[in-house]
Amino acid sequence: MTTQDSQQGHLQGQLKGELKDQPQKYNSMLVTIVTESSLESQLSRELEGLGVQGYTITDARGRGDSGSRNAGWDADSNIRIEVICSEPMSETIAKLLEEKYYPNFAMVMHCHGVFVLRPEKFK
């Protein structure tokens, strides 16, 4: 075993040790989409069409490639959509957004594993 391997093994052990007291590793994915509010009704329909069980939409403000979007006025405001779903569903959502919306809309999507109670609610 090289020194590097031993360091990695130690690190993994440390992480496992830290996770031991955590409830579990993630059992669902949290998909977060930040995009233009003009897409709200269209994206809601798309997500429902894909079969997600639910989503949460909040108003968002910020600055990025598309300039400052300060949420004061419809055409210039952003929303944040959060979906808790299964891993395959998160991949389906990512594919849809990448193909259909990324080229023309201000949009950021990221996802990560989350631990939820009642995971059967989020397919």
Place this chain on the structure above:
Amino acid sequence: MIEPIILFFVLGIIAGLVRAELRLPGPIYDFVSMLLLLAIGLKGGIELAKQPFLTLLPQILVVFVMGLILPLIGFPILRKFGRFKRADAASIAAHYGSVSVGTYAVAAAFMETQNIYFEEHMPLLLVVLEVPAILVGIVLAKGLSKETQWSSVAHEVFAGKGVVLLLGGLFIGWIAGSDGLDSIKPLFFDLFKGILALFLLEMGLIAASKISSLHKYGLFLIVFGIGMALLSAVIGTGLGLLLNLSIGGTAMLAILAASASYIAVPAAMRISVPEANPTLSLTASLGITFPFNVLIGIPVYYELAVRAHAIFGA
């Protein structure tokens, strides 16, 4: 004497340009714009109750045709002289064929202050003008493509906040009549100018944010934003004469023609022509045409209507 509401707009622009920490909270802006749209609709509805709908049909038709023609004039200019991409030119042209309720509200306040009569059913024509330019814009961008999701576009246009509140206000005013609305008059009519002042403060802030992005898009947008407004005003004045409108009514039609949309059209274009860059059209309509119309255009168009009536009027 300068209208105080115009000074609120100027304050908004200055505050925006110096990056003051000033912003109308989102829900307040929503509330203020809802009140304005409803008030404009209600006033129009009261007037509609006084006359048979059929007598207005020729005006509705002519205004609808004007909404079809204006983007057809703007599009080739944007393509040839502005060298914009097809989608961008179509989107900007659609903004200029449609109307700005904010400009209408300022014009109505101007007419009231100056004691100028105008046909009060103008809000009906305002609603009529919202729609045709959007359709022309989409066809100019895409042709009669099967890909266009017409149902989404129709939903965006007819279920959009502007059209629902204006038409809803017209309907309520029409049913209730002037006496029926007495109980809600203090909120919608007596406070109209105060509400408009707040609205214009926010519009000034938004316009300033667009003005600051102007340097990216060059001189052409400035020339187009002012030139197209003036040209459309001349067309509106001509049609006002044709329809035998009063001087105030002719000026109002010129103002409607000269204004450029920044609520209904941007939303519809984002859905139906997503490849068009919204910054271009909003910079032109909000950064140039809206301030020009509010600060300079409205009295100029009124003067144009006065002179046109003196020369060509019956």
